C-alpha cells in the first residue's frame with residue numbers, strides 16, 4: 375500500500391511531505407521527568423522496531439524531504455540503527471534529527 379501511495383504522490387510532486395518521523399525504538403536509559411518513560415513507567419513497553427517493519431516504511435521516504443529517526447526512545451540503542459540510516463540515505467533522504475542522548 376505504501377508503495378502504491380508513493381508511486382501516485384511521487385508522480386505529482388517531488389517529496390510532498392515535509393518530514394516523516396519514525397520511532398525505531400522505545401528504549402531509553404535516561405529518565406527525563408516530562409517523558410512517558412517516567413510518567414507512564416508502569417505501562418511503558420520498551421521495544422525495537424523490526425528491520426522488516428522499517429523496510430516496509432522505506433518506500434514512503436521518497437515522499438519526504440526529511441526523515442527523523444526519533445521518538446520516545448534513543449535510536450542509537452537499536453541494534454540496526456546504522457543499517458536503517460543507510461537505507462534512508464540510499465533514497466537520498468535527509469536525516470536531520472536524531473534523539474541523541476549518549477552521555478559519556
Ligand code: SF4
Nearest residue numbers: 402404406409446447
Ligand atoms: S526518550 Fe528522550 S525524553 Fe524520554 S527519557 Fe529518553 S532522552 Fe528523555
